[in-house]
Amino acid sequence: xxxxxxxxxxxxxxxxxxxxxxxxxxxxxxxxxxxxxxxxxxxxxxxxxxxxxxxxxxxxxxxxxxxxxxxxxxxxxxxxxxxxxxxxxxxxxxxxxxxxxxxxxxxxxxxxxxxxxxxxxxxxxxxxxxxxxxxxxxxxxxxxxxxxxxxxxxxxxxxxxxxxxxxxxxxxxxxxxxxxxxxxxxxxxxxxxxxxxxxxxxxxxxxxxxxxxxxxxxxxxxxxxxxxxxxxxxxxxxxxxxxxxxxxxxxxxxxxxxxxxxxxxxxxxxxxxxxxxxxxxxxxxxxxxxxxxxxxxxxxxxxxxxxxxxxxxxxxxxxxxxxxxxxxxxxxxxxxxxx
Amino acid sequence: xxxxxxxxxxxxxxxxxxxxxxxxxxxxxxxxxxxxxxxxxxxxxxxxxxxxxxxxxxxxxxxxxxxxxxxxxxxxxxxxxxxxxxxxxxxxxxxxxxxxxxxxxxxxxxxxxxxxxxxxxxxxxxxxxxxxxxxxxxxxxxxxxxxxxxxxxxxxxxxxxxxxxxxxxxxxxxxxxxxxxxxxxxxxxxxxxxxxxxxxxxxxxxxxxxxxxxxxxxxxxxxxxxxxxxxxxxxxxxxxxxxxxxxxxxxxxxxxxxxxxxxxxxxxxxxxx
Ligand SMILES: Cc1cc2nc3c(=O)[nH]c(=O)nc-3n(C[C@H](O)[C@H](O)[C@H](O)COP(=O)(O)OP(=O)(O)OC[C@H]3O[C@@H](n4cnc5c(N)ncnc54)[C@H](O)[C@@H]3O)c2cc1C
Ligand code: SF4
Ligand code: SF4
Ligand code: FES
Numbered sequence: 001x002x003x004x005x006x007x008x009x010x011x012x013x014x015x016x017x018x019x020x021x022x023x024x025x026x027x028x029x030x031x032x033x034x035x036x037x038x039x040x041x042x043x044x045x046x047x048x049x050x051x052x053x054x055x056x057x058x059x060x061x062x063x064x065x066x067x068x069x070x071x072x073x074x075x076x077x078x079x080x081x082x083x084x085x086x087x088x089x090x091x092x093x094x095x096x097x098x099x100x101x102x103x104x105x106x107x108x109x110x111x112x113x114x115x116x117x118x119x120x121x122x123x124x125x126x127x128x129x130x131x132x133x134x135x136x137x138x139x140x141x142x143x144x145x146x147x148x149x150x151x152x153x154x155x156x157x158x159x160x161x162x163x164x165x166x167x168x169x170x171x172x173x174x175x176x177x178x179x180x181x182x183x184x185x186x187x188x189x190x191x192x193x194x195x196x197x198x199x200x201x202x203x204x205x206x207x208x209x210x211x212x213x214x215x216x217x218x219x220x221x222x223x224x225x226x227x228x229x230x231x232x233x234x235x236x237x238x239x240x241x242x243x244x245x246x247x248x249x250x251x252x253x254x255x256x257x258x259x260x261x262x263x264x265x266x267x268x269x270x271x272x273x274x275x276x277x278x279x280x281x282x283x284x285x286x287x288x289x290x291x292x293x294x295x296x297x298x299x300x301x302x303x304x305x306x307x308x309x310x311x312x313x314x315x316x317x318x319x320x321x322x323x324x325x326x327x328x329x330x331x332x333x334x335x336x337x338x339x
Numbered sequence: 340x341x342x343x344x345x346x347x348x349x350x351x352x353x354x355x356x357x358x359x360x361x362x363x364x365x366x367x368x369x370x371x372x373x374x375x376x377x378x379x380x381x382x383x384x385x386x387x388x389x390x391x392x393x394x395x396x397x398x399x400x401x402x403x404x405x406x407x408x409x410x411x412x413x414x415x416x417x418x419x420x421x422x423x424x425x426x427x428x429x430x431x432x433x434x435x436x437x438x439x440x441x442x443x444x445x446x447x448x449x450x451x452x453x454x455x456x457x458x459x460x461x462x463x464x465x466x467x468x469x470x471x472x473x474x475x476x477x478x479x480x481x482x483x484x485x486x487x488x489x490x491x492x493x494x495x496x497x498x499x500x501x502x503x504x505x506x507x508x509x510x511x512x513x514x515x516x517x518x519x520x521x522x523x524x525x526x527x528x529x530x531x532x533x534x535x536x537x538x539x540x541x542x543x544x545x546x547x548x549x550x551x552x553x554x555x556x557x558x559x560x561x562x563x564x565x566x567x568x569x570x571x572x573x574x575x576x577x578x579x580x581x582x583x584x585x586x587x588x589x590x591x592x593x594x595x596x597x598x599x600x601x602x603x604x605x606x607x608x609x610x611x612x
Contacts, residue, residue, distance in 0.1 A: 057345040061386060061429040062370065064343035097594070099579035102341035216608060243583035245576040246345060250387030258345060263582070270584065271574045274412040277547060279573075279609035293586065300589040 002167055003032050003077070010075035010112055013049070015042050021122045021315070025076065037078050038119030038146035038185075041310055045239040046083035047090060049074050050107045051262075053236075057103065057246070058258040065257075067102040073110035077144075080118055082125075082310035084139040085132045086239025089298065089306045091139075093242045103260070112159055115140035119185055121192035124311025126324060128193050129202045132308055135186055145182040152178045202324035203331040205305055211330040212288070212296045214337060220329050225284035227319035232264030234290070234321070237312035243270075265290055291326065344579050347384045347429030348373065353404065355424055358490040361411050362455055363420055364396065367430060368404040375399055375433035377440070377466040378459060378570075378598050382578045383407060383415075384429030385422070391415040392434075392575045394459035394597070399466055408458035408490060434578040435597050438463050438542065438568065447476040447534050451553050453524050453545025454483055457490050459570060460544050464504070471503040478534065479506040482524030482549070486510055486517045524549055528556045536561045542598075544570040551611040554601060564602035571596050571610065 006012050012028035015036040022043045023036045056065045087108075094104035115136035118125075127134055136143050141160035145152040152174055155161040164171060215221075235241040245263045250256050263270060266286050272278045280286045294306040307323065314322050350373075354366035373381060377399045384390040397406035411420040422428070448467060452460045460479075467477050479498070483489045489508065498506050507527050509520035520527065524545070541562055543553050550569060557567055573585035573592040580594035588607035590596065604610050 057343065058347075061347055061349040061384065061427070064346040067341075067343070093581055097580055099344040099581070100341045101581055102343050105341050242581070245582060245584070246390065248384065248387055248389045256387035260345065263576075263584075265583065273572055273574050274410075274416070275546075277612055279612040281612075285609075293583070297586060297589055 002170060003028060003035075005167055006075050006077075006112070006163065009072065011072045013074065013076045015039065015078040018043065023078075035078070037116050037144055037151060039078070040118050040120060040122050040125065041080040041082050041312075042078070043312075045086065045237060045310070045312060046076065046079055046113075047086060047239050047242075049076055049111060050087070050104055051090060051094070051242065051244075052103075052260075054259055054261045055103055056257050057260045060255050060257070064102075067106040068110075073112065074107070075112040075114065077114045077116075079113050079115040079136075079140060081115070081133055081136050082127045082308040083239050084113070084115055084136055085127075085130075085308040086310075087139040088304055089240040090242055092302050092304070112142075112163070113140040114142045114144055114160075116143070117145045117182065117186055118189045118193075119146055120189050121196060122311070123196055123199075124314045125193050125309065126197050126200065126202050126311060127309035128190070129197050129204050129324075130305055130307055130309040131205050134189055134193050145185070147178060147181050147185070150178075152182050200322075200324040201328050203328060207331045207334075208295055208299075208305065208327065210296075211327070211334050212292050214334050215330050216288070218330070218333055220326060220333065221284040221288045224321050224326055225282075225287045228266070228283055228287060228321060229318055230266050230268070230283065231318065232266050233316045233318070234313035235264040235266065236262065237316040239308055239310055239312075240294070240306040265293065287321075291330075295327075344431070345577070347382065347390070347431040350428050350430045352422060352424055352426045352428060358408065358492070359488050362408060362488075362490055363411075364406050364408040364490075365419070366404060366406050367428065369430045372403045373405070373430050373432060374402040375405065376437035377462045378437035379433035379435045380459075380578070380593075380597060381405075381407070381430050381432030381434070382575075383419070384431075385415055385418045386427065386429065388418045389415045390429070390431075392578060392593075394462065394570075395433075396458040396461045397465070398469070399462060400469060408455060408461070410455040432578065434593055436595065438466075438598055440466065443467070443540050444473045445475060445538075447539040448474050448478065449532075449534055449539055449541040450477070450479045451524065451528070451541060451543045451545075451557075452479070452481045453549035453553070454488065455490065456545030456549070456570070457481055458544075460542065461491060461494070463542065464498075468501070468503055475538065476534075477504050479504060480509075480524060480527040481506070482509045482511070482527065482545075484511045486513050486519075523552070525552050525556045528553065528560060530560065532560065540566045540568060542568040547572065547611050558601075564605055565600050567601040568598050569601055569604070570598050571604070573597075 015023040016026045018024045094101040117135040141157045143154040155164045243263045298306040350369040356364040380394040382390045395405040396408040575585045576582040580591045585592040
């Protein structure tokens with residue numbers, strides 16, 4: 001009922017239980033099939049809905065593409081906090097500064113985010129280490145918490161309020177006991193996150209200060225880069241990775257278009273300049289760069305670590321490069337250097 | 340509504356000057372004026388091929404058109420070298436911070452260029468000459484691989500006779516008929532250069548290796564890091580601080596540069612590559 005209502009105004013996406021540990025985001029049509037409201041973060045990062053993998057930005061010289069083209073705005077149901085936290089980074093890149101990205105900005109204005117509590121954690125979750133909760137904190141329109149028999153809904157923005165008002169016929173007033181139940185579920189899943197952090201021994205963010213700066217020449221980089229196959233999967237999976245390149249394409253029918261396409265800092269050509277000079281010729285330099293960007297650049301320019309602890313780059317990496325291990329070793333190295 | 344920063348304006352190539360076998364200067368006239376401050380750059384589009392960043396080499400005072408001097412080195416630049424007068428290209432910008440002319444006032448300005456690196460510096464020199472009285476002295480040291488590789492050959496001759504400008508040129512290698520200096524650019528940065536270094540700013544632009552050695556030499560001569568203005572060439576795509584390609588430490592060369600004082604970037608690794 002609720003979903004049907006949304007689907008009239010928005011192109012609705014929701015989480016469906018997958019074969020693996022994490023659910024997938026699927027498109028709504030004729031009702032929800034095996035939906036997951038709580039659970040854990042999906043396989044796909046939320047950025048896909050605001051910063052498309054490939055998007056046309058111009059239709060020719062002097063002809064900007066329409067950022068609103070492409071039908072109804074998008075609504076994602078069941079978004080988790082590690083993805084919401086990723087929007088802090090993307091917002092700072094695309095919505096701030098002298099130039100703004102109209103494609104991102106218009107999607108952020110139009111799209112609707114219905115976020116949910118994590119009702120459990122998986123092995124790779126370490127959001128708490130980065131100071132993020134396992135329940136929605138900001139950047140969402142509606143908060144939905146899965147309870148034993150029902151859902152607790154709370155509107156956060158005017159868009160969310162409007163949605164709940166429109167659905168008032170299927171909603172009942174909530175009480176103290178619902179909040180208590182929600183908090184109880186949160187405490188159980190929170191303990192699971194803590195357990196994973198303990199097991200992987202990932203240090204907390206308070207220990208990350210200057211870890212990269214102090215380990216620029218560390219052997220950790222070469223060791224970790226050894227098995228990397230330069231697939232860029234870590235970038236694709238990450239809710240904060242925002243790099244792209246502009247590609248011009250000659251259309252068969254005449255005229256040319258420009259696309260904004262996700263890029264990967266793990267690719268050799270990423271920093272290459274004319275004449276084949278390359279400040280990051282070696283793979284280990286590119287791996288180091290990825291960490292510098294997340295743990296050095298962003299904290300310096302806007303006080304945020306560009307990692308939300310979602311763990312996607314861990315489960316997605318064919319080379320089994322584990323960001324938790326890298327951070328653990330970097331912090332240990334920094335401590336040793338001090339001692 | 341947010342303006343689309345990825346969209347260039349149409350522009351016409353109104354003239355092409357062959358500078359060297361690999362370098363051409365293009366006169367570009369955008370449909371709508373794209374005015375720039377000296378040292379700022381633009382993204383130039385070859386329709387259907389792609390774009391690349393270039394710093395206009397003309398006087399920023401001229402607002403309705405610009406000249407861009409381009410060396411053919413790869414995909415986009417080689418296509419540019421194939422186009423003719425009247426061709427339509429795209430321009431977006433200007434981007435970056437440009438040269439802080441105010442900081443140079445009352446000073447002895449030392450300009451050090453290598454190869455096609457003289458392009459942005461020509462725009463600077465023209466801007467300085469327009470108000471030559473504001474600067475104590477304007478000096479140019481320019482180096483190229485060979486006499487044929489010198490850009491703006493006519494202008495160099497004219498500048499040699501300009502009393503507001505001290506210009507010295509060198510080439511790495513030459514044939515018989517070259518009467519000028521032979522040697523790397525650093526040979527022009529001698530101990531007896533005759534500059535009051537405590538009241539001087541040096542501006543360097545050229546290929547990375549030249550930038551590196553010229554900078555080291557200037558530091559050796561006694562220049563303070565904060566008085567060295569360096570143009571950093573980094574891989575760029577968006578030009579506006581979004582795409583992540585041009586990072587140097589906590590900066591993006593496209594938005595915080597491309598000109599940086601040495602003290603700002605010195606501590607970061609791989610700045611010369
Ligand atoms: C601020 C600034 C100012 C500059 N000013 C000048 C100037 O005044 N004059 C001048 O001659 N030069 C200037 N340059 C250098 C000039 O921008 C480069 O020479 C130019 O970008 C080379 O482009 P290219 O495509 O010809 O070379 P390539 O070597 O083919 O490519 C250069 C870059 O484009 C990328 N690239 C190549 N092919 C593709 C592809 N298929 N898809 C996506 N990306 C690709 C590469 O990764 C590489 O980073 C300046 C550079 C900067 C940063
Ligand atoms: S996902 Fe793993 S193998 Fe692929 S580029 Fe990233 S670190 Fe390398
Ligand atoms: S770096 Fe890895 S764990 Fe951190 S936010 Fe990105 S994908 Fe998630
Ligand atoms: S060129 Fe895109 S961030 Fe600088």
